[in-house]
Amino acid sequence: MKGYYARKLHSLLGVIPLALFFIEHALTNFGAFEGGPERFNAGVKLLNDLPLIFVLEWVLIYLPLIYHGVYGLYIAYQAKPNNGHFNYERNWRYLLQRITGVITFVYIIWHVFETRFQITLGNVTHEGLGSLMHDIVTQPVFFILYLIGVVSASFHFANGLWSFLVAWGITVGPRAQRVSSYVCMTLFVLVALMFILSLVAFRRAEFQEASVWIDTVKSVLS
Amino acid sequence: MAEATASSKKVKFMITRQDGPDAAAYTEEFELPYRPGMNVISALMEIQRNPVNAKGEKIAPVCWESNCLEEVCGACSMVINGKPRQACAALIDKLEQPIRIQPMKTFPVVRDLVIDRSRMFTALKRVKAWIPIDGTYDLGPGPRMPEKKRQWAYELSKCMTCGVCLESCPNVNDKTDFIGPAAISQVRLFNSHPTGEMNKEERLEALMQDGGIEGCGNSQNCVRSCPKGIPLTTSIAEMNKQTTKHMFKQWLGV
Numbered sequence: 001m002k003g004y005y006a007r008k009l010h011s012l013l014g015v016i017p018l019a020l021f022f023i024e025h026a027l028t029n030f031g032a033f034e035g036g037p038e039r040f041n042a043g044v045k046l047l048n049d050l051p052l053i054f055v056l057e058w059v060l061i062y063l064p065l066i067y068h069g070v071y072g073l074y075i076a077y078q079a080k081p082n083n084g085h086f087n088y089e090r091n092w093r094y095l096l097q098r099i100t101g102v103i104t105f106v107y108i109i110w111h112v113f114e115t116r117f118q119i120t121l122g123n124v125t126h127e128g129l130g131s132l133m134h135d136i137v138t139q140p141v142f143f144i145l146y147l148i149g150v151v152s153a154s155f156h157f158a159n160g161l162w163s164f165l166v167a168w169g170i171t172v173g174p175r176a177q178r179v180s181s182y183v184c185m186t187l188f189v190l191v192a193l194m195f196i197l198s199l200v201a202f203r204r205a206e207f208q209e210a211s212v213w214i215d216t217v218k219s220v221l222s
Numbered sequence: 223m224a225e226a227t228a229s230s231k232k233v234k235f236m237i238t239r240q241d242g243p244d245a246a247a248y249t250e251e252f253e254l255p256y257r258p259g260m261n262v263i264s265a266l267m268e269i270q271r272n273p274v275n276a277k278g279e280k281i282a283p284v285c286w287e288s289n290c291l292e293e294v295c296g297a298c299s300m301v302i303n304g305k306p307r308q309a310c311a312a313l314i315d316k317l318e319q320p321i322r323i324q325p326m327k328t329f330p331v332v333r334d335l336v337i338d339r340s341r342m343f344t345a346l347k348r349v350k351a352w353i354p355i356d357g358t359y360d361l362g363p364g365p366r367m368p369e370k371k372r373q374w375a376y377e378l379s380k381c382m383t384c385g386v387c388l389e390s391c392p393n394v395n396d397k398t399d400f401i402g403p404a405a406i407s408q409v410r411l412f413n414s415h416p417t418g419e420m421n422k423e424e425r426l427e428a429l430m431q432d433g434g435i436e437g438c439g440n441s442q443n444c445v446r447s448c449p450k451g452i453p454l455t456t457s458i459a460e461m462n463k464q465t466t467k468h469m470f471k472q473w474l475g476v
Contacts, residue, residue, distance in 0.1 A: 002430070002431070002432060003431075003432040003433065003434070003436050003437075004429075004430040004431070004432075004434060004435070004436045004465070004469075005469075006436075007436035008436070008466075008469070075439070077397065078393065078395075078397045078398045079392050079393065079439065080392050080393075080395040080397065081392050082390070082392050082443070084304070085304040085305060086390055086392075086441075086443045086446070086447070088441075088442070088443065088446055090440065090441060090442035090443075091392070091441045091442065091443050093440075094392060094439055094440060094441035094442075095392075095441075162440075163440045166440055166455075166458075166459050166462065167438075167440075167462050168462060168463070168466055169459055169460065169461075169462040169463020169464070169466050169467075170463075171459065172456060172459040172460050172463060173456055173459075174453070174455070174456065177455070177459070
């Protein structure tokens with residue numbers, strides 16, 4: 001595929017479907033903060049009750065994610081940052097976009113392995129996800145890693161939206177790009193906050209459930 | 223007269239030198255007598271007149287390029303205290319000392335501060351940055367350009383292919399084949415010209431080739447570094463819009 005189309009596809013997939021799924025994920029998780037395990041489980045159930053869920057997961061999440069992530073690593077590799085001599089806000093965002101992209105990709109692979117893949121293996125059920133998350137984030141090291149992961153992902157999402165608008169010629173002039181900077185950076189703060197609050201919510205005792213999965217998960221994690 | 227003003231005040235330079243295209247780079251220090259109003263070019267001329275380094279050794283004079291001496295030709299672009307710019311417009315009074323001078327290493331170094339900017343001219347040829355007016359008969363006068371459009375297009379025409387935007391761009395390096403901001407902005411210039419517009423697809427398609435507009439990573443250093451204040455990032459975003467439109471038109475066959 002010619003570079004132009006490869007890059008355009010990378011940019012498009014970042015927003016449709018990945019950014020949309022990211023927002024959906026933020027909302028489902030926020031259910032944990034808003035209404036505890038009941039609300040969170042209702043959200044998880046709602047998604048998993050969708051018809052053709054297997055196809056949806058692959059077409060709307062895994063395949064775009066793999067393409068966006070692998071091509072993104074190539075973009076990050078091609079960069080030669082020069083922030084020392086060009087100490088500008090946009091240039092820092094250029095660098096952060098690549099750093100958070102790599103962090104997010106690694107984090108997502110780990111996160112999917114710990115959660116969704118354990119369901120595939122049969123170690124956890126969908127109803128057990130809340131207590132699984134509880135067990136993960138009550139460990140300080142994993143809690144910090146999850147914080148780094150969600151903040152990185154939120155930045156990459158919001159700043160990526162900003163550059164998407166430039167790459168598709170929607171925000172052309174300096175004023176449009178400045179306004180979209182404010183909007184996107186606000187979005188970064190809001191979404192990051194939503195994820196952080198959900199992580200905090202998962203630490204609450206109400207998500208603790210004495211059951212067999214926890215031991216299984218513990219054996220996976222150790 | 224000149225002697226009278228050459229006070230005991232000294233100006234210190236640290237110049238990155240290189241004896242040939244494949245030779246190793248090294249730094250040499252120079253101390254020159256201060257003169258009011260001196261700039262980096264006049265300092266380099268002083269070294270040429272009296273090629274002695276700070277240690278007092280006689281050395282081969284430092285090579286550089288310059289032409290217009292009024293920041294319109296772009297020939298004397300070099301990295302001065304970390305920023306790529308024109309040496310002729312770099313006043314010593316406004317620079318922190320020691321003044322560090324390096325060649326723009328994004329380009330192949332020929333010798334000392336002399337670089338080879340051929341890739342920029344190759345890029346201009348690739349995007350067809352000209353207006354074809356030849357026909358087999360007299361085509362007559364072209365359409366008029368609206369004055370409003372002429373005014374912003376004139377800003378784009380100030381580009382002197384100096385290479386500063388490529389030097390400041392983190393995506394122009396040996397790992398990519400990105401043509402850089404200058405040529406992209408030239409496509410906007412020639413595509414906005416009423417006669418040039420007649421061949422706009424050719425230029426857009428050139429930007430959609432490998433190493434074209436997709437190489438931009440939105441660091442926006444170019445627009446902050448351009449000595450002519452050309453709205454390079456506006457040009458890039460506008461070309462993003464036009465290439466995207468062109469892509470869909472191609473697919474849909476309109």
